[in-house]
Amino acid sequence: MNPEQSANPEQSARSEAARSARPAQPNGTRGESPVADRRAIARAALARARRRTLALTDCLTDEELTAQHSTLMSPLVWDLAHIGNQEELWLVRRAGGEPALRPDLDALYDAFRHPRADRPALPLLGPEQAREYVGRVREHTSHVLESVDLGTGGDPLLAEGFVFGMLAQHEQQHDETMLATHQLRPGATVLHAPAPPAAAEVGALPGEVLVAAGPFEMGTDTDPWALDNERPAHMVDVPEFWLDTVPVTNAAYLEFIADGGYADDRWWSPQGWRHRQDADLTAPLFWRRDGDTWLRRRFGRTEPVPPAEPVLHVCWYEADAYARWAGRRLPTEAEWEKAARHDPAEGRSRRYPWGDAEPTPEHANLGQRHLRPASAGAYPAGAAACGARQLLGDVWEWTASDFLPYPGFAAFPYREYSEVFFGPGHKVLRGGAFGVDEVVARGTFRNWDLPIRRQIFAGFRTARDAAPREAR
Structure with missing residues (x-):
């Protein structure tokens, strides 16, 4: 999914048909939750997203944040400020009814107006400016969250904290996109994490x-x-x-490769075969062969392809x-x-x-x-x-x-x-x-x-x- 879907709420008509009741708590159980619980759930979701956003950006130099590591992706500093701009549009202005903090940024961080490949040429906020902006927006968001009505009988955008959940999801989706950018970075700094639990055979x-x-x-x-x-x-x-x-x-996918799956047009749709040829696909992205061993690059580390893991970085074709x-x-x-x-x-x-x-x-x-x-x-x-x-x-x-x-x-x-x-x-x-x-x-x-x-x-x-x- 493209996580950059954005629209100015001041220009977006709300659909009456979408006023379906949202009588569930964010865990999906039926029955209304107390307003205090709704606020706490929304507050926690927003805070968790922000911790992740900062962890994905604070680990890099300013040069790495402003560089475009792939034309498929934005500079990471664009994602950071875009997250803040969408939060300002929807939570500060639309939900809170507060005046605009930085209306001059709306066009600059409109995902539909500027394709990713063009964003490095824009007059983007620098890393420190972007951090200051998202922090300032969050201060206003916190005040709004404590004051608006999250009941189910009023504005459907606010019902059960929907708009706060929508923005928490938006930020987390951008965080996943930023994680993918980390993987695409040439010579990326190694990112460490504990190994996942062992599985049954x-x-x-x-x-x-x-x-x-x-x-x-x-x-x-x-x-x-x-x-x-x-x-x-x-x-x-x-x-x-x-x-x-x-x-x-x-391991199963390696059998497909070994059997000449990438060279046999019988297995590909016509569109898929054309793309396989045009893009010269021969293995999943980030894989390369070293003699008889297949290697992959994962967040700055080159390692043998683990046979038991699900195959990753393959397209639909x-x-x-x-x-x-x-x-x-x-x-x-x-x-x-x-x-x-x-x-x-x-x-x-x-x-x-x-x-x-x-x-x-x-x-x-x-x-x-x-x-x-x-x-x-x-x-x-x-x-x-x-x-x-x-x-x-x-x-x-x-x-x-x-x-x-x-x-x-x-x-x-x-x-x-x-x-x-x-x-x-x-x-x-x-x-x-x-x-x-x-x-x-x-x-x-x-x-x-x-x-x-x-x-x-x-x-x-x-x-x-x-x-x-x-x-x-």
Whole structure:
């Protein structure tokens, strides 16, 4: 997903259709939470995002912050000030009704006005100016949060703290983008983090799980911080299918490479084959071969490709080609969500694969704790009802689906967040990678990107149709 979706709230008409009640707490449970709890939850989410933002920027020199490390990305100092500008627009001006602090920055940090490749030439705030600006905005935001009405009967932008959750998610999405920029930096300073927990041997798990046929509730009407593209909840009837128990591993992907998968156009769609040739794709991004050994670069460290980890930094075309080579296919978005959320025993959709309880380090690899995916088969406590593992965290998972609106979709609070990206040009990813914060990680969250993108922390798992019952 492009995390730069931005619009000036003073120019954005609010959709009446989007005034759906948000009678849930941010953990998805029904019933109104006390206003003090809503404020505390919003305050904590904003503070956690800001700690991460500063950690990703304070570790660099001014020269590294202002440099453009890849034309795919902005200078990191642009992201820093853009985060502050969006917070000023939505939380200080729109939510708080306060006068503009820096109206001169609105056009400069408008993501739609200035493509990433052009941003280094802009008169951007310097690192210290950007830090001062975001700090000043946060002081005003803190005052606004303590004074506005977060009840459910008034402004839908404020209901259950939605706008504060929206901006916490926006900042965390930029943090993930900044983490991807760290990975792209030539000669990057090594970033350290503890290793993720050990996993069960993949061979000890079934290779695939069966997801039964039938309808399930996709999307949400009750999650208070769900974004417009996750709404409304609607029933989808999904035929029976088989899904990989774990994401495709590096070891499995190496078999595709060794079998000449990149050289055989039988496995590629026509568009994918053209892109493979034009971009000279021969392996996942950041991989290189040294004799008989495959190496990868990870946040400044070169290391052997770990066979048990999910494959990372592959585009949609590569994922699609692998699935065809394996005699399988990518799951649809609806199939992925049913596998991740549907609980047949209770006949309902969960908020997370494991249930409705908030994520813990035992459930999933989230929050940039480990700076790498865990080995396939990890996190048994996070397994879905169908038995699939690691559906949340570790890697974003490409699906077969285009990014399209749900039936009854209504843009809220502005078209540029989702609506302008709908169509066949963007593919949906689900699940969230190791760099995703829990404020974004939920079973209904929809990511999207161009099918050529590889700098994102994306992998995949495959699916296949179940044989008709009479043929078994």
